[in-house]
Amino acid sequence: MAARAHLPGHAGPRVRDDERDEESEKRTMTAISSSAIASARRAFEDILGPTNVFFDELDQQSYQDKFAVDDERHHPAGAIAPSTVAQIQEIVQIARRYKVPLWPISRGKNLGYGGSAPLLAGSVILDLSRMQKIEYDEHNGTVLVEPGVSFYDLYDFLKSRGLKHWLSVPGNSWGSVMGNALDRGVGYTPYGEHTARICGLEVVMPDGMLVRTGMGALDGSPTWQLYRYGFGPSWDQMFAQSNFGIVTKMGLWLMPEPESLMGMDLEFDKPEDLGPLIDAIAPLRREGVLQQSPTIGNWLRAANIFTTRGEWTDKPGALSDEVITAIRKKFNVGWWGVSLRLYGRESINKAAYAVLEEAMTRIKPMSLKPAKWRRGEPLEATGWTGTPLTFPMQNANWYGGRGGHIGFSPVLPQSGAAAMAQFKRTYDRYKEYGMDYQASFAFGERHLINVNAVLLNKDDPEMMAKVDPFLRQLIKDAREQGYGEYRTHLDYMDAVENTYDFNDHALRRLNERVKDALDPDGILAPGKSGIWPRRYAKEREA
């Protein structure tokens, strides 16, 4: 097996090597032959030139998941980087000819969920980061972007044109605007549910056919980025978190620059404040007083961008309440904190602010700090203003060593009681496994996502041995409550998909029937979101 033959040694300690290797070997040996990879590589070079085809040892390593529990489990055979749709169409034909699986990435910054690595070791990374075109419709407030456009790229583009429209950015703005929306990432403005603002896609199907969805299916339509449904069935969301096609262009709506931004930053003192806080925000969100989607974060989410664990303790296991109190005191953060923001006309924001203030004062925050901006004033560089940011990623340094985090993100009802129960259950598990608890509760219009970052240090073998059992326990605990994840790391796609079990996994059967019809050779991202093409059926985790 080509990919494995080239595997480099590891500097850091490794965990359960034998088990992992066996499992990984099993996952890749069945269907990808090294001679096929070698032939495909030559064919890729014919199309892209040798400078855009990367199959050396260091290339392979550079596309690994930097936060992985096991670097080899998702080790790629190599990577190719086309710059045009026509090249992608040719690549797809080569992949079909040699039965080589492709793992498309936009910019590969899906940190916490697998980064740039493929689910199936031995896959070829289809790196689309060279495709960076932006088309901007200033009148209507829409863009059409290629996969390689990062939040920084788009921000710079809009800023050079007077920032008439604001972005919504995720905590890691290093990544791709398209990749994030297609993975259902979230931001902080009223346009924060990114996938909901997608309007029209261009997709290379696994047989090379180029499709445009929605109004884009009407050649030359001026409404491709204006009306998302088109005529007949609508497919945009079929290409989210899936493996049915390679998205080469995505329409996205942007928020018009508001006249005013108002709101407040709130801190709450006790763990038990979470329930009342959720019950206070939820109705405001549902009735639309609040249009953005606030995120309630715990003290560690706020503090670990300023400090590291070693500055406070060298004791293993979960932090004691004493240390937590000391850290909170130093950085003046609540056990929970949340920011609420209003966007639009100043006169309307003022009226809405009074409603928010009344509701928040009633539940007695430990602090309430008003925030206010008016068009023309200097703009604070935060997620609330759609300014790209990367500082939340500093949480990877918490434990020291080669740090990282893996996400665990179940969907909950908007209920204080449900959230408190979920918090207590999960916090107890963190303590049981000796991990420090970083969590947030992010509001949608009618749901909550409880985003847990499992922080880790890849140079701590004892800790690393616990990460996988811990995450599987959390998935199991959530399932028992009827909760499923909205998004997960490569390692848990099968496990999470397996929790979506209604009627003997009817949704899986639908997904895989469509998969086999559109991708009979199984060349696109086998295993993504638990969707396995027939060719790789045996690779599904037991």
Added chain:
Amino acid sequence: MAARAHLPGHAGPRVRDDERDEESEKRTMTAISSSAIASARRAFEDILGPTNVFFDELDQQSYQDKFAVDDERHHPAGAIAPSTVAQIQEIVQIARRYKVPLWPISRGKNLGYGGSAPLLAGSVILDLSRMQKIEYDEHNGTVLVEPGVSFYDLYDFLKSRGLKHWLSVPGNSWGSVMGNALDRGVGYTPYGEHTARICGLEVVMPDGMLVRTGMGALDGSPTWQLYRYGFGPSWDQMFAQSNFGIVTKMGLWLMPEPESLMGMDLEFDKPEDLGPLIDAIAPLRREGVLQQSPTIGNWLRAANIFTTRGEWTDKPGALSDEVITAIRKKFNVGWWGVSLRLYGRESINKAAYAVLEEAMTRIKPMSLKPAKWRRGEPLEATGWTGTPLTFPMQNANWYGGRGGHIGFSPVLPQSGAAAMAQFKRTYDRYKEYGMDYQASFAFGERHLINVNAVLLNKDDPEMMAKVDPFLRQLIKDAREQGYGEYRTHLDYMDAVENTYDFNDHALRRLNERVKDALDPDGILAPGKSGIWPRRYAKEREA
């Protein structure tokens, strides 16, 4: 052919009988055999009992499209009315066994777009109107409804529970809540884009498999109606305007009862006022000052619910400007009228009202009538308050005789210039064909739908001869501008689908590849939205 053998005579005059009959015969002869229908009918009776199986002459007639140009073109073989999901699963097996096409309807009130009739004559109507269960989650403001639940049913249900949540209703509230949302119907409140408020479906697939989408795929999930995307690809919009499955339950979000409703009814005097009006409303809609989707309607849309043509003239051809002026004077309506509404807290509405008033005053309406309501006051029974209504359907009486209307509804950019050009082009065609112009421009968040009702009198053979060529001309005119319809009558599904032509009809190829994978026998609604299963490939209109 069974369906045709039973065809009753017609009381009213008929148009181009020979041509139509030939075409209709051609469309149904190929694939549906009368012996298969007879066998299927017996099997349906075994499951449903004879009282829920309707194959007599009068039954067939009662499921025809009452507004059709040609009653026979979409004449069904009969109808069956199950009351449970298990029965539908059995029906699907019978349809596969005998290769009998089913045409699912919710309540069959899709007037202007085909009513209860099937696209393919000789199909069996699967009438789901007996399925009327409602599950209500008052805390989260969601319902889970079966296909037979009408807007009246749901309104009565909510009213008996204190109307804590408001509906968004279409002009014809006689119809099904589910059917309307799945056909992408629209209403007048901030929840007026009904399809956008769908959250989770239950679907019987063509092979009988029962699927739940989104979080419903997780058995027993409390978040089925709360988070629409689930894990992996999301399918809700795949079942809109399509023929991939039979939707048996639909989750829908409801608007919390607002504290206050404010707004204004505006009339504008001249045809040319349309452009500035659209350019004034569009930015308010995009920035979110206006959350609902206003509809600008012309004088006839307002007047034809109060009067009929015969009261004003007996001249054929399009109405003269003199008559139009007289009618407008009598009913005190503008050439165009529009209503704007704000929903929510009174203090916020007041601030937003001032913004609307300033913007509207600037473009000089001929009248501006403020509207105001506060919780506790008696509620006006209009579309703006989500009260079911049917009065707009009185437009069918405009010409006298057996009246009706057929919709023509292209999607436009939100541009005054584009809308004015579309208006002029279409109005000229109405005059050319001698038809009276009823039109509206309905706002979405970033698009306009130009809904034209082609009013007709089935007892006027001269008029009826013009309807089909007229509608085909409008489709062609729109295509030349890059515009496609968002929804169309059965007669024009192929013609409209044909305008979605990017890359040699790539979207059609995707649709039909999925269709054949999920419905290899082509039993579900062949031809719906121009999607033809392999078995009926020859039926597609040239």
